[in-house]
Amino acid sequence: MACVMWFRRDLRLGDNPALLEACADGAVLPLFVLDPALWGPAGPVRRAYLARSLRALDESLGAARLSVVHGDPVRRVLLAAREVGATRVHVAADFGPHGHRRDADVEQALGDAGIELVRTGSPYAVAPGRVTSGAGEPYKVFTPFSKAWADHGWRAPVDAPTQPSWLTLDETAGIPEAAVPDGVGLPEAGEAAALRRWHEFLEDRLEGYDEARDRPGVDGTSHMSVHLKWGEIHPRTMLADLARHRGTGARTYRKELAWREFYADVLFARPATAREYLRPEFARMRYDDPADHLEAWQRGRTGFPVVDAGMRQLRATGWMHNRVRMIVASFLVKDLHVEWQHGARHFMDWLVDGDLASNQHGWQWTAGCGTDASPFFRVFNPTSQGRKFDPDGAYVRRWVPELADAADPHDPGPAARERAGYPAPVVDHAEERREALDRWEEIR
Numbered sequence: 335m336a337c338v339m340w341f342r343r344d345l346r347l348g349d350n351p352a353l354l355e356a357c358a359d360g361a362v363l364p365l366f367v368l369d370p371a372l373w374g375p376a377g378p379v380r381r382a383y384l385a386r387s388l389r390a391l392d393e394s395l396g397a398a399r400l401s402v403v404h405g406d407p408v409r410r411v412l413l414a415a416r417e418v419g420a421t422r423v424h425v426a427a428d429f430g431p432h433g434h435r436r437d438a439d440v441e442q443a444l445g446d447a448g449i450e451l452v453r454t455g456s457p458y459a460v461a462p463g464r465v466t467s468g469a470g471e472p473y474k475v476f477t478p479f480s481k482a483w484a485d486h487g488w489r490a491p492v493d494a495p496t497q498p499s500w501l502t503l504d505e506t507a508g509i510p511e512a513a514v515p516d517g518v519g520l521p522e523a524g525e526a527a528a529l530r531r532w533h534e535f536l537e538d539r540l541e542g543y544d545e546a547r548d549r550p551g552v553d554g555t556s557h558m559s560v561h562l563k564w565g566e567i568h569p570r571t572m573l574a575d576l577a578r579h580r581g582t583g584a585r586t587y588r589k590e591l592a593w594r595e596f597y598a599d600v601l602f603a604r605p606a607t608a609r610e611y612l613r614p615e616f617a618r619m620r621y622d623d624p625a626d627h628l629e630a631w632q633r634g635r636t637g638f639p640v641v642d643a644g645m646r647q648l649r650a651t652g653w654m655h656n657r658v659r660m661i662v663a664s665f666l667v668k669d670l671h672v673e674w675q676h677g678a679r680h681f682m683d684w685l686v687d688g689d690l691a692s693n694q695h696g697w698q699w700t701a702g703c704g705t706d707a708s709p710f711f712r713v714f715n716p717t718s719q720g721r722k723f724d725p726d727g728a729y730v731r732r733w734v735p736e737l738a739d740a741a742d743p744h745d746p747g748p749a750a751r752e753r754a755g756y757p758a759p760v761v762d763h764a765e766e767r768r769e770a771l772d773r774w775e776e777i778r
């Protein structure tokens with residue numbers, strides 16, 4: 335019997351229950367559909383990474399080939415299934431707003447042709463929608479969610495299939511060429527790279543993670559977000575490894591993975607919050623026209639060193655440290671009074687790990703309008719945040735090289751700015767803080 339394994343955000347062979355189900359059916363067509371609805375908006379950095387990840391998956395199939403086709407999945411998956419005579423198409427379930435709808439449409443089209451869409455697993459340890467409060471409602475607050483999530487538990491990792499029999503389509507479009515934007519350095523892609531990076535992190539940095547993770551000038555985090563984004567590794571594999579480690583590093587890391595699962599759960603329960611305020615009263619707040627300030631923020635020219643360092647790190651690497659993501663997001667919303675959606679869009683254009691649930695809800699959390707959000711009145715002072723989390727200025731010196739020799743890189747005086755060709759602050763933080771709080775009072 336033949337079947338299709340339709341890869342999407344699960345670009346790996348190991349610990350892939352959907353793939354094992356497929357192999358149990360007989361010969362398997364490994365398929366990837368380049369959906370223009372996703373490929374276009376992905377942004378150049380994510381497109382380049384995805385092309386590399388597909389190449390790595392293709393190589394891991396040995397003598398076989400990954401069949402890549404372009405177009406609307408509703409049509410393409412059906413055509414592919416028909417060509418190989420498949421009776422079942424296997425996937426890991428997608429819980430994002432677009433993927434969920436798309437899968438329902440594909441399921442309908444396949445069903446009309448007598449072919450079954452089989453969902454096994456998801457990109458999460460616990461599928462969104464699975465844990466609910468006592469009243470059967472989705473959780474709105476992280477801590478009780480994470481407790482229920484841990485109590486629910488997850489299955490153990492599974493092995494890669496042994497000696498699978500692969501099929502190929504007669505005609506495929508091939509893996510697209512997607513150039514990396516000038517000056518951007520991307521991490522190595524693929525399952526083997528993800529596992530290597532994970533094991534290096536476990537060995538070298540897990541123990542000190544709890545302290546180092548908040549220091550953007552130190553390489554203290556795992557950089558696993560991009561591998562998780564494309565499913566080059568499953569969080570279940572990581573959770574199983576973490577369970578073998580004691581100490582605060584492993585505990586804190588597990589909590590961070592739970593945040594990823596929480597945001598997926600929140601977005602699944604409220605798909606409109608990919609664009610809309612989770613707390614609707616914030617839609618009534620007065621905001622400024624993005625105008626020039628948005629561009630200064632995007633280019634890392636606001637005159638606030640830690641903000642500019644973060645925005646330049648994003649452009650140079652497709653990644654930004656979590657602490658700095660919070661600082662730059664707070665600055666855009668509360669100092670420049672620009673709606674969070676503008677910033678979230680810029681992040682999605684540039685982040686290699688850009689993930690709708692974590693990004694939109696990371697933004698809403700910082701902007702004070704999200705679930706379990708940091709209260710709006712807690713306005714970050716970018717200069718003291720910089721001093722606190724980058725005390726020796728290593729992060730700012732690295733990403734704002736014109737301030738490398740500044741005596742106080744977090745707050746260079748007018749003469750030091752002039753010498754360095756570094757701009758004066760675009761706003762007065764104390765004034766904008768008051769302004770933000772006034773606007774917030776209006777909607778309370």
Ligand SMILES: Cc1cc2nc3c(=O)[nH]c(=O)nc-3n(C[C@H](O)[C@H](O)[C@H](O)COP(=O)(O)OP(=O)(O)OC[C@H]3O[C@@H](n4cnc5c(N)ncnc54)[C@H](O)[C@@H]3O)c2cc1C
Binds near residue numbers: 555697
């Ligand atoms: C405004 C904003 C936007 C964000 N956008 C994204 C995004 O598009 N994609 C994305 O994966 N993460 C996003 N995050 C969360 C977080 O910043 C990144 O996951 C983290 O910086 C990735 O680096 P790492 O793998 O080295 O993290 P580590 O510290 O090593 O964390 C381990 C893993 O835990 C998960 N994680 C950690 N922190 C969070 C968090 N706050 N929310 C959700 N998951 C988390 C990630 O999967 C991460 O890979 C955003 C956070 C903010 C504040």
